[in-house]
Amino acid sequence: MKKLYLASALAVVMAFSSNAMAVDSTGCGLGSMAWRGQSGVVPQILAVTTNGTFGNQTFGISSGTSGCDQNGRVTGGTQRMVLNFLENNMEQYALDASRGEGETLDTLAGIMEVDKNELATKVHDNFALIFPHDDVDAVEVTLNLFKVMNA
Amino acid sequence: MLVGLWSMPVEAGVEDNPQWLALGHYRPQLFGQIESTIDTPNFFLAEDGKVNPKSELEATIALFEENKDTDKICIFPARYKFLKAQGLVAQDFPKCEEFEEFKKDLHPAGVTLLFTDAYMNNPSSLFGHTLIRIDTSRKGTQLLAHGVNYGAFTAGQENAALFAILGLTGGFYGGFTVKPYYDIINTYNNIENRDIWEYSLDLSPEELDMFVAHLWEVGQTQTRYFFFTENCSYMLMEILDAVRPSLKLADDFPVQAIPLDTIKAVKSRKGLVKSVNYRPSRQSKIRYRFKQMNDKQKDAFYAAVLEQNWALEGLEDDEKADVLETAYQYVQYQYIAKDLDLKEYRKRSFKSLKARSKIDDVPHFAEHDEGKPPHEGHDSMRMVFGVGNRNGEAFQEIQYRPAYHSLTDDNFGFLRGAEINFLNTTLRHYDNRNKTVLQKLDLVGIKSLSPADLMFMPTSYTIMADIERVYNPENEKEGYAFNLKVGGGYTYALSDNVWIYSMNSLYASYGGFLPHNQWGGIGIAGGIYADFGKWRLLAEAEKVFATSHFAESMKYSAEAALTLTKNSALALNYKYQVNYGHNIDEFMTSLRFYF
Known part of the structure; x- marks a missing residue:
């Protein structure tokens, strides 16, 4: 049985399959998550988060990947996992980073295997380095986060 | 089929084992026969597998014992676990790459049942929604867990009316999708602004294994989706039964499965729910x-x-x-809006x-209040027993409502301002005439009052379709008319507890005995809605302009209810209508019971 298996959101090796969603017009920065997760502006009557990606006979984990890193700037398993998390959680992460606490920071600390208080303090203190301007994208935020954490 | 070759004498009774029946989703049918809820043929190995658990059992044992068709074997890890535990298969389970990868991605650590609030902007979500979260053992938080959703595949159908019809009649197929939990949060909490309630289930490690294995099995299948019966919430009941057959959750929902009722059923099973957690919507926050x-x-x-x-x-x-x-x-809210x-x-x-x-460690607001757990709200069905007086004529009244919540019912655990009355049926007995009549049948009555303020500007609306006994002054007869009302307006909160609203509506009415058989009209209404927890009041005045003198009217109504216990209330109704040549002055006091 042939199955189309989209890489899990957290799979260590990310396979950007040809079916991965194209980057939409909002790019990969703040606001890019806004319309993902629903198929149209007009809510579908019975579409309780249905997903056209699945044909018959296929079952697997559909990831929220948008394919932000088209130039391959992000390398390594952990960085890719962080990027994948950030491109799907940018809005909440930005808020948590600015105040130095929150669920997304705890999650990142888990992925990066660092102390969560240390991560929280560092991203708060270095907010301006991680978010240098208002249309920063998820790839830059990821790279900046690693820079700050490794500094 | 090689069934005959490999079938061994099956231990008597295993085909009736509750877990075997639950794994095959076999359910008793109307006339005592048995049939599986699952509709996809590939879920069954025996030709008559959909209706015959015994032949399906034999075919399954044969498949595992023959141990050749790995692709097929890999679809049924849960059946394998069950049969192995029963000592009915000796072979090892083969290495199934896709299934292993699925498990690896999930890192399962537990199961949580999720309830999302009603979403008044989408007719399919008025009753809320349930889905499952497979908790993760990954370091970090449950944001890395995955949500499992059972829903109708409606892709390509954009016609609302067609949706509704197909949804009710099983015209869609339902299936499972698995997504990261943060996507679920984003959809429900942030885009649709619906609160999420998380009910963590207390499953043993073996049960958790079984859950994931069975999810894999049903994940390959599709089932006709029926909006009221075989819906998102019902399927989850059958899956939980397959994991722990003694729960018998599906038995509670032979007719309709309202999401909130399934949560209550799960909550009522001893030792099943270990904790309840509230994840409010962005708007609530x-x-x-x-x-x-x-x-x-x-x-x-x-x-x-x-x-x-x-x-x-x-x-x-x-x-x-x-x-x-x-x-x-x-600002996030504004962008989504x-x-x-x-x-x-x-x-x-x-x-x-x-x-x-730039501001360092400071004390800050609590993120959210404790919330009002939906499982503690009143039950969905309602009976009303009332006595009253209409234009000097005494009457007794009985109402039966299969679902779900009206504005003057206790709002604890419900979305305040959201009324959904479905098939409310009113029978009345008039003493003078010694006559019992069907007074009213509310096919559907939806009202959404949602206060607008400087931040949020939701519209309030009402949609009603009913069959009502009305009086025709021209021939002094009573008869039935079909009424339709659609209206929109705004609500304003004077305080937390007192709201006022205005609503403009279009009316259409049809009935064989009406003058000209029908009329259309416009209604302009203003009302007040007070909710002080234990007691609620709804009062409204409406002027109706109609194409027929018969229907021109000025209506005043007031309804108040006082909660007695979680599932009972005392109510008062008053109605005064100035109609063309015929006024109605009606008062009723009643007891409401929820069950």
Whole structure:
């Protein structure tokens, strides 16, 4: 049985399959998550988060990947996992980073295997380095986060 | 089929084992026969597998014992576990790459049942929704868990009426999708602004294994989707039964499966729910934060989000921090609501967070209140027993409503301001005439009162379809008319507990005995809605202009209810209608029971 298996959101090796969603017009920065997760502006009557990606006979984990890193700037398993998390959680992460606490920071600390208080303090203190301007994208935020954490 | 070759004498009774029946989703049918809920043929190995658990059992054992068709074997890890435990298969389970990968991605650590609030902007979500979260053992938080959703595949169908018809009649197929939990949160909490309630289930490690294995099995299948019966919530009951057959959850829902009722059923099973957690919507969070602000903060908040004055003058650091965080969340809301374009949205988001990041450790607002757990709300069905008087004529009344909640029912655990009355049937006996009549049948009655303020501008609306006994003054006869009403308006909160609203409606009415058989009209209404927890009041005045004199009217109505216990209330109704040549003056006192 042939199955189309989209890489899990957290799979260590990310396979950007040809079916991965194209980057939409909002790019990969703040606001890019806004319309993902629903198929149209007009809510579908019975579409309780249905997903056209699945044909018959296929079952697997559909990831929220948008394919932000088209130039391959992000390398390594952990960085890719962080990027994948950030491109799907940018809005909440930005808020948590600015105040130095929150669920997304705890999650990142888990992925990066660092102390969560240390991560929280560092991203708060270095907010301006991680978010240098208002249309920063998820790839830059990821790279900046690693820079700050490794500094 | 090689069934005959490999079938061994099956231990008597295994085909009747509750877990075997649950794994095959076999359910008793109307005339005592048995049939599986699953409709996809590939879920069955025996030709008559859908209706015959015994032949399906034999075929399954044969498949495993033959141990050749790995692709097929890999679809049924849960059946294998069951048969192995029963000592009915000896072979090892083969290495199934896709299934192993699925498990690896999930890192399962537990199962949580999720309930999401009603979403009044989508007719399919009026009753809320349930889905499953497979908790993760990954380091970090449950944001990395996965949500499992059972829903109708409706892709390509954009016609609302067609949706409704197909949805009710099984015209769609339902299936399972698995997504990261943060996607689920984003969809429900942030895009649709619906609260999420998380009910963590107490499953043993073996049960958890079984859950994931069985999810894999049903994940390959599709089932006709029926909006009221075989819906999102019902399927989850059957799956939980397959994991722990003694739960018998599906037995509770032979006719309709309202999402909230399935939550109550799960909550009622001893030792099944170990904890309940509240994850409020973005809008709930913004409102709760705003409530905690002092006046200076409120002014500064409005100056920032409405006038783009981000100076926040005269505030202490900790006061600023809370205003900035709330403003940021409001900007997110505005962007989703399409009140901001991307450029402006990013500018404002960035401005608020940059300022926020310059403030160090400060005490801050509580993120949310405790919430009102939906499983503690009144039950969905309602009976009303009333006595009253109509134009001097005494009557007794009985109402039966299969679902779900009206504005004067106790709102604890429900979305306040959201009324859904479905198939409410009213029978009345008049003493004078010694006659019992069907007074009214509410096919559907939906009312959504949602207060608008400087931050949020939701529209309020009403949709009603009913069959009502009406009086025709021209021939002095009573008869039935079919009424349709659709209206929209705005609600304004005078205080937390008292709302006022205005609503403009279109009416259409049809009935063989009406003059000209039909009439159309316009209604202009104003009302007040008070909810003080234990008692509620709804009062409305409406002027109706119609194409027929017969239907021109001025209507006044008031309804009040007092909660006695969780599942009972005392209610008073008053109605005064000035009609063409015929007024109605009606009073009723009643007891409401929910079950």
